[in-house]
Amino acid sequence: MNAFMKVQNLHKIYGDKVVLNKINFDLKEGEFLSVLGPSGCGKTTLLKLLIGIESQTSGKILLKGNDISQLNSSKRNMGIVFQNYALFPNMTVLQNIEYALKFHETYKKDARKIALEVLEQVGLTEHMNKRVDRLSGGQQQRIAIARTLALKPDVILFDEPLSALDAANRLTMRQEIKRIQKEYHSTIIYITHDQEEAFTMSDRIMVMSEGHVEQLDTPLNIYNHPKNDFVNDFVVKHLQTKLNDLEKCMVKDYD
Incomplete structure (x- = not known):
């Protein structure tokens, strides 16, 4: 059986x-594939090549068996959710989601209907007539996700989408993204430098360093069987430190 997407x-x-x-x-x-690595490892460049914002020096990107390597980004049927949301602050929530639909040949006739349906799915119907700059960061991120879902992309790319949120909102949005993924059966490539984020959300994780793939496997296998020193230091030891810190806090609270 051919892969849905092949790089x-x-x-x-x-x-x-x-x-x-x-x-x-x-x-x-x-x-749900997370691309995990430190700043400068190449993960954002990878995202730009996949979506078609930049062109590769060589290599191929196949989607559903078709070579999309040279296609314009508008022809790849991928969606992207940016870390800065990229919303129109002078528009309402509904107008933000309708905007791209109105320019899409397939969806423009049903733009309002599709936008309302997606808003209901992400729990923002009550806010649909509010300007987006009046809403919280978490709500704005949900709008950005809803806008992407409305166009029914084959693959959704997330560019460190939770980095601007506080800890409580990050946790809520992790759960929300996973809920939406399961409901829409979305295929996701998720760029992050956050080990916990990758481990709690992903089916598989691709650990990158200096333009290379260090390891691609399930979270459990990476944790139990790191392939090399980089994966052990950047991923496993970091998570172990976090767990140790949590245990100390729990013991302190109990005392």
């Missing part, structure tokens, strides 16, 4: 610097 030897050079070094991975339909 083959994706390579990107800026000047004389290799930013992505022959990246390979497959993605199943309905899978």
Whole structure:
């Protein structure tokens, strides 16, 4: 059975610097794949190549068996949710979601109907006539997700979407994104530098460092069987430290 999405030897050079070094991975339909790594490891460049914002130096991107490597971003049927939301602050919630639909040949006739349905799914119907700049960060992020879902993309790319939120809202939005994914059976590639985020949300995690894939596996296998020192230090030891800190807090509270 062919992979829903397949990335083959994706390579990107800026000047004389290799930013992505022959990246390979497959993605199943309905899978949640996190791309985890420190700043500068190449994960954002990977996202830009996948969505078509930038072009690769070499390599291929196949989606449902079709080579989309050279297609314009508007022709790839992918959606993207940015960390800064990229909403229109002078528009209402409903207008923000309708906007892209009105310019889409397939959906423009039903733009209002689709927007209302998606708003109900993400629990924002009561806010549909409010300007987005009057809403909280978490609510704005839900609007950004709803706007992407409305266009029914084959793959949704998330670019560190929770980095601007406080701890409580991050936890709530993790749960919300997973709920939406299951309800829509969405196929997701999620860019993050947060180990906990990746481990609590993902079916598989692709750990990156300096343009390379260090390990691609399930969270449990990565934790129990880190492939090398980088994965052990960046992922496993970090999570172990977090768990130790949590245990100390619990003991202190109990005392």
